[in-house]
Amino acid sequence: MTASTVRPSPDRPRAAGAVPGTGDPPTPRAAGGPRRRASRRTTVRVLNVVSIVGGIAIWWVLALAGFQFPTPPEVVSKAVELWQAGTLTQDVLASLGRVLTGFLLGSALAIPVGFLMGWYSVARGLLEPWIQFFRTIPPLALLPLVLVLLGIGELPKVFVIFLAAFLACVISTYQGVVSVDRTLINAATVLGAKDGTIFARVVVPASTPFILVGMRVGLGSSWATLVAAELLAAQAGLGYRMQQAQLYYDLATIFVGIVVIGILGLVMDRLLLLAESKLTGWQERR
Numbered sequence: 001m002t003a004s005t006v007r008p009s010p011d012r013p014r015a016a017g018a019v020p021g022t023g024d025p026p027t028p029r030a031a032g033g034p035r036r037r038a039s040r041r042t043t044v045r046v047l048n049v050v051s052i053v054g055g056i057a058i059w060w061v062l063a064l065a066g067f068q069f070p071t072p073p074e075v076v077s078k079a080v081e082l083w084q085a086g087t088l089t090q091d092v093l094a095s096l097g098r099v100l101t102g103f104l105l106g107s108a109l110a111i112p113v114g115f116l117m118g119w120y121s122v123a124r125g126l127l128e129p130w131i132q133f134f135r136t137i138p139p140l141a142l143l144p145l146v147l148v149l150l151g152i153g154e155l156p157k158v159f160v161i162f163l164a165a166f167l168a169c170v171i172s173t174y175q176g177v178v179s180v181d182r183t184l185i186n187a188a189t190v191l192g193a194k195d196g197t198i199f200a201r202v203v204v205p206a207s208t209p210f211i212l213v214g215m216r217v218g219l220g221s222s223w224a225t226l227v228a229a230e231l232l233a234a235q236a237g238l239g240y241r242m243q244q245a246q247l248y249y250d251l252a253t254i255f256v257g258i259v260v261i262g263i264l265g266l267v268m269d270r271l272l273l274l275a276e277s278k279l280t281g282w283q284e285r286r
Helices: 034-064 072-085 087-119 121-135 139-150 154-178 182-190 195-232 238-247 251-279
Strands: none
Touching (some): 034 072, 072 251, 087 121, 087 238, 139 195, 238 251
């Protein structure tokens, strides 16, 4: 009997995953999968908690070691005092309203402008020099001019925040469009897709990660610009409150403003990350 006529015994247990009726080895399965991703997310959350607790502990030690820092309990006590007086609520609502208005308007305009620049060479030639010109000028450098032209009110503050968010997001959107793999566009063209279909079904999804990164950068620029704008011309807001506290050497109030701005910025950034995970679920991730 030759080797070719040897057949597996029907009583012999078959390896898991082997193809029935053959002697083929089992097909390898992906190890981990969703369980590994869930474990990784849990690890990241634990590390986040450890990092936050460690940072607060270092802050506390430095305050007790003689640095001119208020301790965390002192800052919490001051925050409760400002909250009960209604001051903290007023400042948070004022600053948050300015940031959201400027950031959303800037991002809403930056996305179509970035698409136009990336998709049409004429638009790119007309708009890119001006965007690059203003991108090198910090929005805060324009604030004195804006105050002279628009007066002291909400409009100049919202405008400089709008400008900061717009300039950050428009470049990222433009880069996303020009970075789309030409193979995908050529494949869609071969299959008979028109320009509108290619733009909607290929370019927009491929550019979405770049857009969201630009929005995250623009969000940080918006908060930085807001605080500086409130330092110059405001009657309410976290930046204004920190400036008033500096005049009286009220470090606890300054720390309250810093912590609240950090928390608000972190929450808004996490919301953008959540949107990114929902809108770019098709991407392969590590």
